[in-house]
Amino acid sequence: xxAPAPPPVAxxxxxxxxxxxxxxxxxxVVGQVLPLYFVGDESHSMRGDPIxxxxxxxxxxxxxxxxxxxxxxKVRFGIITFADTAETRLELSELSEELILPTLSTRxxxxxxxxxxxxxxxxxxxxxxLLKVSGFQVHRPTVFFLSDGQPTERESKWQQRLAxxxxxxFRERPNILAFGVGDADPKVIQQLATSPAHAFxxxxxxxxxxxxxxxxxxxxxxxxxxxxxxxxxxxxLEFEKPEGFVQLDAPIL
Amino acid sequence: xxxxxxxxxPDLAPVPEPSVRKRSGGGPAVRRRTxxxxxxxxxxxxxxxxxxxxxxAEPYRPDTIADGGEVFGLTIRSASVxxxxxxxxxxxxxxxxxxxxxxxxxxxxVAVADGVSAATHSHLxxxxxxxxxxxxxxxxxxxxxxxxxxxxxxxxxxWALVEEHRRGRYDADADAREAAPALAxxxxxxxxxxxxxQNADHPPxxxxxxxxPAKGQNGRGPEPRTLRLQTAAVGDSPVLVLTQDxxxxxxxxxxxxxxxxxxxxxxxxxxxxxxxxxxxxxxxGSVLLVCTDGLALPLANGIGEVGRTLARELADPPDIVDFAxxxxxxxxTYDDDRTLVAVWPGSRS
Numbered sequence: 001x002x003a004p005a006p007p008p009v010a011x012x013x014x015x016x017x018x019x020x021x022x023x024x025x026x027x028x029v030v031g032q033v034l035p036l037y038f039v040g041d042e043s044h045s046m047r048g049d050p051i052x053x054x055x056x057x058x059x060x061x062x063x064x065x066x067x068x069x070x071x072x073x074k075v076r077f078g079i080i081t082f083a084d085t086a087e088t089r090l091e092l093s094e095l096s097e098e099l100i101l102p103t104l105s106t107r108x109x110x111x112x113x114x115x116x117x118x119x120x121x122x123x124x125x126x127x128x129x130l131l132k133v134s135g136f137q138v139h140r141p142t143v144f145f146l147s148d149g150q151p152t153e154r155e156s157k158w159q160q161r162l163a164x165x166x167x168x169x170f171r172e173r174p175n176i177l178a179f180g181v182g183d184a185d186p187k188v189i190q191q192l193a194t195s196p197a198h199a200f201x202x203x204x205x206x207x208x209x210x211x212x213x214x215x216x217x218x219x220x221x222x223x224x225x226x227x228x229x230x231x232x233x234x235x236x237l238e239f240e241k242p243e244g245f246v247q248l249d250a251p252i253l
Numbered sequence: 254x255x256x257x258x259x260x261x262x263p264d265l266a267p268v269p270e271p272s273v274r275k276r277s278g279g280g281p282a283v284r285r286r287t288x289x290x291x292x293x294x295x296x297x298x299x300x301x302x303x304x305x306x307x308x309x310a311e312p313y314r315p316d317t318i319a320d321g322g323e324v325f326g327l328t329i330r331s332a333s334v335x336x337x338x339x340x341x342x343x344x345x346x347x348x349x350x351x352x353x354x355x356x357x358x359x360x361x362x363v364a365v366a367d368g369v370s371a372a373t374h375s376h377l378x379x380x381x382x383x384x385x386x387x388x389x390x391x392x393x394x395x396x397x398x399x400x401x402x403x404x405x406x407x408x409x410x411x412w413a414l415v416e417e418h419r420r421g422r423y424d425a426d427a428d429a430r431e432a433a434p435a436l437a438x439x440x441x442x443x444x445x446x447x448x449x450x451q452n453a454d455h456p457p458x459x460x461x462x463x464x465x466p467a468k469g470q471n472g473r474g475p476e477p478r479t480l481r482l483q484t485a486a487v488g489d490s491p492v493l494v495l496t497q498d499x500x501x502x503x504x505x506x507x508x509x510x511x512x513x514x515x516x517x518x519x520x521x522x523x524x525x526x527x528x529x530x531x532x533x534x535x536x537x538g539s540v541l542l543v544c545t546d547g548l549a550l551p552l553a554n555g556i557g558e559v560g561r562t563l564a565r566e567l568a569d570p571p572d573i574v575d576f577a578x579x580x581x582x583x584x585x586t587y588d589d590d591r592t593l594v595a596v597w598p599g600s601r602s
Binding site for chain 2: 028029030031032033069070073074128132137138139140171172173228229
């Protein structure tokens with residue numbers, strides 16, 4: 001190349017200039033992340049179109065987030081399902097195109113909300129601790145809870161587990177958005193959400209699978225807008241009512 | 254690409270003629286720029302490159318502002334840059350800053366605001382709040398106030414937001430609660446005033462940290478002076494003092510309750526009671542930093558890559574445009590607006 005040597009700090013065109021890397025130090029911050037959990041019902045009543053709608057919604061969500069240039073790195077997504085027991089189906093992960101999602105399928109003979117809340121209560125602190133050790137600043141996690149039925153266990157049992165999850169003394173307590181479809185009980189769904197404005201019930205006359213598709217689209221929108229506003233120091237939870245649902249804190253006409 | 258120790262590019266270095274690189278295969282020659290196309294400054298893992306969309310906001314909001322200069326023996330650099338997220342979607346910069354001077358008291362006034370993005374006109378809120386706050390401080394100084402009445406200053410800034418809401422909505426009775434969904438912002442204000450040193454009888458050479466005008470100015474001898482910093486904030490936009498490589502928080506709410514970040518922020522016009530720092534001195538060798546959380550969050554406790562980079566690059570005042578470029582560093586997951594006003598006691602010249 002016949003050109004004169006560039007000035008010392010001029011990087012070649014279009015290549016970013018790196019400042020000399022400072023020495024790494026303990027407690028160094030490398031980035032910020034928002035943990036999001038989908039907690040979904042895999043009980044038998046979800047069989048057929050509803051569970052297929054969940055799986056499709058999760059695939060779309062992964063693809064859309066992976067396509068977005070900015071939010072993929074800021075969000076970590078985990079999947080916990082419940083029937084008579086709870087299972088972690090996806091450890092908290094970055095949503096990239098390569099991420100292999102589990103295929104959810106119906107199982108078991110019951111609907112244990114308690115097991116789902118207990119799983120969250122154990123999983124969330126461990127996940128956050130791991131992120132922090134890796135140098136991330138962590139925002140308050142958000143849970144998207146979806147059920148098409150009513151808990152098949154003692155009311156006191158799931159309520160106790162729910163109280164533990166929402167306990168103000170539980171430092172990593174998540175924001176919970178609750179969605180009822182099918183035969184879910186609006187009164188129960190309303191109790192699950194951490195804010196009255198974040199409880200939603202499928203409208204009458206809407207198919208369960210159709211409502212789930214709308215729910216998944218809203219979960220994606222919420223993920224994008226929450227991640228967009230992550231830095232703001234504002235409430236990181238952004239959510240608008242999905243089509244086909246009614247907001248349970250809205251005045252009853 | 255790792256580069257040797259960062260150096261300021263000499264302003265007067267001859268700009269090489271653009272080199273002409275021939276494509277193999279006899280295609281058209283490609284002109285390669287050697288100085289301007291430097292790309293962003295990267296700290297750690299870079300953020301993705303995004304071509305900014307013009308923000309067609311009303312009123313006009315430039316992507317970046319850069320300012321600076323010397324006054325009262327201080328050197329000031331300030332910049333406000335639009336975050337990558339807003340550049341991607343074409344949204345306006347919602348941070349703003351304002352600088353003011355009060356010659357009778359030789360006070361420098363700095364205001365920085367971070368518009369709450371949930372509010373529809375937060376960019377306007379930030380712009381109004383900083384200007385109103387600087388004017389309010391100047392009025393109090395005019396009236397001879399030694400100690401600033403911060404509550405009044407923040408109430409006046411909040412009033413400007415409510416008035417704007419009333420004007421825009423043709424609703425003369427609207428209050429702060431009604432204005433907040435449209436116009437909401439954090440606000441941090443700092444005033445830096447020279448004051449007679451308590452140890453004024455010490456000869457200046459025994460007060461190496463004292464700040465004062467050049468010797469012999471106006472035929473007078475040097476006046477040993479220290480700078481008195483008064484500052485207050487509503488919300489999480491902080492004031493820090495950088496001394497060597499240590500960032501000392503002076504004011505600004507931290508939002509890391511429960512060990513998590515981003516849990517909500519207080520903002521004007523609904524919150525007008527500021528957090529006030531005890532007045533303190535600022536000495537030569539320290540740098541006053543007034544910023545928004547777009548910088549404070551990646552800076553964190555100051556011991557990481559961002560802190561070390563800033564400490565090194567701000568050891569002396571950079572050129573104005575270089576300062577803005579430094580603030581606009583690329584770092585994965587940090588894509589909010591950033592604003593920083595830095596004040597060095599002492600004159601660069």
